Amino acid sequence: MFELLGVPPQALFGQVLLGLINGSFYAILSLGLAVIFGLLNIINFTHGAQYMMGAFVAWMCLTYLGINYWAALLLAPLIVGATGVAIERLLLKRIAHVDHLYGLLLTFGLALIIQGLFRNAYGSSGLPYQIPAELRGGVNLGFMFLPWYRGWVVVASLIVCLATWFLIEKTKLGAYLRAATENPTLTQAFGINVPLMVTLTYGFGVALAGFAGVLAAPIYSVNPNMGADLIIVVFAVVVIGGMGSILGAIVTGFSLGLVEGLTKVFYPEASATVIFIIMVLVLLVRPAGLFGRAA
Amino acid sequence: MLTETAPAASHTAAAAPMLKVRGLEAWYGESHVLHGIDFDVAQGEVVTLLGRNGAGKTTTLKSIMGVIGKRKGSVVLEGAETIGLPSRAIARLGIGYVPEERGIYASLSVEENLMLPPRVRPGGLSLDEIFTLFPNIKERLKSQGTKLSGGEQQMLAIGRILRTGAHFLLLDEPTEGLAPVIIDQIGATIRKLKQQGYTIILVEQNFRFAATVADRHYVVEQGKVIDMIENDQLDANIDKLHGYLGV
Numbered sequence: 001m002f003e004l005l006g007v008p009p010q011a012l013f014g015q016v017l018l019g020l021i022n023g024s025f026y027a028i029l030s031l032g033l034a035v036i037f038g039l040l041n042i043i044n045f046t047h048g049a050q051y052m053m054g055a056f057v058a059w060m061c062l063t064y065l066g067i068n069y070w071a072a073l074l075l076a077p078l079i080v081g082a083t084g085v086a087i088e089r090l091l092l093k094r095i096a097h098v099d100h101l102y103g104l105l106l107t108f109g110l111a112l113i114i115q116g117l118f119r120n121a122y123g124s125s126g127l128p129y130q131i132p133a134e135l136r137g138g139v140n141l142g143f144m145f146l147p148w149y150r151g152w153v154v155v156a157s158l159i160v161c162l163a164t165w166f167l168i169e170k171t172k173l174g175a176y177l178r179a180a181t182e183n184p185t186l187t188q189a190f191g192i193n194v195p196l197m198v199t200l201t202y203g204f205g206v207a208l209a210g211f212a213g214v215l216a217a218p219i220y221s222v223n224p225n226m227g228a229d230l231i232i233v234v235f236a237v238v239v240i241g242g243m244g245s246i247l248g249a250i251v252t253g254f255s256l257g258l259v260e261g262l263t264k265v266f267y268p269e270a271s272a273t274v275i276f277i278i279m280v281l282v283l284l285v286r287p288a289g290l291f292g293r294a295a
Numbered sequence: 296m297l298t299e300t301a302p303a304a305s306h307t308a309a310a311a312p313m314l315k316v317r318g319l320e321a322w323y324g325e326s327h328v329l330h331g332i333d334f335d336v337a338q339g340e341v342v343t344l345l346g347r348n349g350a351g352k353t354t355t356l357k358s359i360m361g362v363i364g365k366r367k368g369s370v371v372l373e374g375a376e377t378i379g380l381p382s383r384a385i386a387r388l389g390i391g392y393v394p395e396e397r398g399i400y401a402s403l404s405v406e407e408n409l410m411l412p413p414r415v416r417p418g419g420l421s422l423d424e425i426f427t428l429f430p431n432i433k434e435r436l437k438s439q440g441t442k443l444s445g446g447e448q449q450m451l452a453i454g455r456i457l458r459t460g461a462h463f464l465l466l467d468e469p470t471e472g473l474a475p476v477i478i479d480q481i482g483a484t485i486r487k488l489k490q491q492g493y494t495i496i497l498v499e500q501n502f503r504f505a506a507t508v509a510d511r512h513y514v515v516e517q518g519k520v521i522d523m524i525e526n527d528q529l530d531a532n533i534d535k536l537h538g539y540l541g542v
C-alpha cells in the first residue's frame with residue numbers, strides 16, 4: 001500500500017472520516033446557534049444541553065416506549081423544539097429588551113439546571129444506544145473501512161444543513177426571517193408577527209440541536225455531560241465562522257472537524273487545541289469571523 | 296405669530312376625518328419628543344408635516360405607526376383607536392409605511408424586498424402596475440436590495456407598500472438626497488396615487504416640493520402642531536412659513 005507523508009492511508013482516511021463526523025455535529029450545532037443569534041441576539045448557552053436532551057429523548061423513546069431510531073429522529077427534535085418554544089415564551093421573551101449578557105447568563109443557568117436534572121435521574125456514566133439494525137456493519141472501500149452509521153451521520157447532517165440553508169436563503173419564510181433579523185421594527189410595521197417568528201426560530205434552532213443529539217446517540221454514549229463537552233468547541237467554531245452567517249456556520253463546522261482530524265494524523269499533540277488556536281488567529285485578523293459581516 | 300390652530304375647525308371636509316390625532320405624546324427613552332400633537336387627515340387628502348430638523352415630524356409618523364418606545368394620547372384611524380396596538384396590527388388596518396432611511400433590506404434581493412410586506416387589504420397594485428410606475432425596479436429584481444441607487448431604493452420602498460393594498464401611506468422624506476429628475480418622478484407618483492384615492496401623510500423639509508403635491512400643510516415645532524396652511528394659501532403665508540422653517 002502507498003503512504004502519504006509517512007502516514008498509512010487507513011489511518012489518514014480513518015481520521016478524515018472521524019473529522020467529518022465531528023464536523024457534522026459542529027455544523028448542525030453552530031448552525032442552530034447562528035440562526036438563534038441572528039434573530040434573538042442571544043448566545044444560546046443551553047444549546048449543548050438541548051443536544052443532550054435530543055439523545056436522551058431518543059433513548060427514552062426506545063427504552064420506555066419502544067419507539068425506534070427512525071421515528072425518534074423525527075420525534076425527538078419536535079419534543080426538544082417544543083421545550084425550546086416554552087423556554088422562549090416563558091423566560092427569554094422577558095429579557096429580550098435588556099443587554100445580551102442577561103440572555104447568555106440565563107441560558108447558561110438553564111444548561112446547568114437541565115444537565116443537573118438528567119445527571120440526578122440517570123447518573124453520569126452514560127447509557128448505551130444501539131445502532132439501528134439497518135445501519136450496522138460497513139463497507140471496505142479499499143483504502144479504508146466505512147461503517148454505514150458513520151457515513152449516514154455525515155450525509156444526514158449535510159442534508160439537514162443544506163435544507164436549513166435553502167429554507168432561510170431561498171424561501172418566503174426565510175425572507176421573513178432575514179428581514180426580521182435585519183430590521184425587526186420595520187418588519188413588524190409591515191404587519192408581520194415578529195414575536196411569533198422569534199419563538200418559532202428559537203424552537204427551530206433548538207430542534208436542530210435535538211436532531212444532532214439523536215444522530216449522536218448511537219456513536220457516543222447517551223450522557224448528561226455530552227453536550228457540555230461539545231459545546232465549548234462549537235462556540236469556537238461559531239466565533240471562527242462569524243456569528244449570524246448561515247453558510248459560514250455550515251462550512252466552518254465541516255472544515256474545522258476535518259482540520260481537527262488531520263491534526264490527529266500529523267501532529268496529535270495539537271489535536272485538542274487546534275480549533276482554539278485557529279479561533280485566536282481569526283479573532284486577531286478578522287474579529288467578525290471568516291464569514292461574518294463587521295457590525 | 297405662533298398661534299395655536301384648531302385643525303378640525305379649519306378643515307373643510309364635513310365627514311369624520313380618516314385619521315384623527317389628539318394629544319399625541321412620544322418618548323425616545325427618557326427624552327420627551329412629542330408634547331401633544333393634534334391634527335386630522337381626511338380621506339383622499341395629501342397632507343404634509345413641515346418643520347425644522349428635530350421638530351418631531353418623523354416621530355409623529357413613527358408614533359402613528361406604533362414603532363416608537365412609548366407613546367400616549369389618541370390616534371384614531373377610521374374610527375378605531377390604535378394607540379394601544381402593536382405596529383403589526385396597525386399595519387393590518389391598511390397603513391403603509393415608508394421610513395426615512397427607506398428601510399430596504401440588505402439581506403433580501405430587490406424582488407424579496409418587493410414581495411415582503413404581506414397583503415393587508417384587497418385592491419393592492421399588481422406587480423405590472425408597480426413596474427409601470429417604476430420601470431427601473433423591474434430590471435433589477437435579482438440584485439441585492441441595497442445595491443440599488445438611492446432613487447431606486449425609494450421607488451422600491453414605495454412600490455412594496457402599494458402591493459399590500461394599504462390605502463393610507465406614511466411617507467417620510469421621500470425626496471431626501473435625490474436628484475431633481477427623481478424628485479419629479481416621485482412627485483408625479485404621489486399625484487397619481489392621490490388621484491386613485493390614496494390618503495397620504497408626507498414628511499418634508501422641502502416645502503417647494505410639498506407644495507406641488509399636498510392639499511394642506513401642518514407646521515410642527517418642538518413636538519407640537521403650531522399652524523396649518525392650506526396649499527392654496529401658501530403664497531400668502533410664505534413669509535410666515537419662512538419664519539417657521541428658518542429658511
